[in-house]
Amino acid sequence: MITSLSELNPVTVAGILARAALALHNEDNPAAAPAIPEERALREAVIAKARELAGIEPGDESERAREVLGDILDSQRENLIGVTDSRGALLRLATKGDLPSDLYNIDINPNMEQTFGQRFAREKELIEASIRSPDRELHCQPSGNPENPFLVSLFAKRFPHDRLARSFIMLVVANRIGLTLHVHQAWRLYPDVVDLQETSDLIDMLKRFLRVFGVDIEMEGQHGRLILLADSPGGKPIQNLIKVRNPAIRGQRQTTITLSYFWAPANRNQAAFVVGVDQTKYMKMLRSRGG
């Protein structure tokens, strides 16, 4: 540490060292411009000290010399700001929906493994690729409460195939809890089956899918193929409140209806993204596409 810096605030000193390191590579970077009086003199002193520590000659302006000097300034700087709370920072970003999607852990609902059976491994690969490297993504913002079931993220990714009929978009819907994405829904959208022209966003894309494969459901006075948010008064179990509306479908022995929704253990009074899907129809379509 340069002695003359010792009287300054540690964060101020860290700033001086950071700007010195930036200036080594690019003096024209506005962030390298001196921010406090006499900073140029202090900068020269810290760089001279770093040269001395590294055994680099004063006239050596080579790329390697600048790298080494920058690394020395960085190592001194990192001790000044205090510990970086990386986990806390990543959790804040996750709650806001700002965490890069390839930093999440992925947990796929076991029901999906049952549904897909031997095909699950392939479906899992597609789900993970859609989350890690989506073409489009949408992160529903909560009210600020991380337990709120509106912490839902949607991802879409194109999977092109030489045969047009086998090209599709994977749409994944997941719940953000901490640093984990809990996947409850993942649907393949084939453009010749589901109209994907000019979808406004990924919720619209989900609605288009449900136009074809959805079934009408109702819950506490709301009905439709997608209920974005529904209340469960008195803490009643949500699965007991969701009903399939069309009795004809309900009565068909061969038809499996999947009801999917998100809720948070700490907030049993709400369910989000409640959908009903005719699983029989969907799986039949998948088999016809070799999926």
Add this chain to the structure above:
Amino acid sequence: MPGPLLYSANPWISHDFSVKYLNGEHFVWCSESYDPGAAATGSASASVAPSASPRTIFDVLHDDCAKEERHSALINGYRKTFKRLATDWLSAGRINKDEFDEIVAVVKGPSWRIWRPVLYVIPRAPIELAGRLHSVPYRRRASYGAELLIKDLVPKEFDLIECQL
């Protein structure tokens, strides 16, 4: 004769930080040509160094992200630069400690998506007329060709072309 557009290639996270933490203010190095390597021999654009070429930067970022190249000199350089910039922003009071921690945690983390390239396509005239287009001094350039700087570009002043991996 300079064209009507300027080009700047950057990692996506650079744009994200500017929007999220700096009120949308972008500091950009830019070039009069997207691909100086394809410019006519002897033209001003042809003398821009590969390290300052938007196309080269875009391609290197794309390839390094796609291959998850852990020894990428370009990405590792960006990592150091963002930590230094975040320290400057913290010491200047532009961001708080929580935001500093977020920036450092993200750039230190194992995400590849954040380094995917984006291209800014910038209409030149409004920036130049406002006196906000700065020529990089010759001694600071990577080669003879013109390199330009805009210190305070805002999102409404450019189109962003994003690359999907």
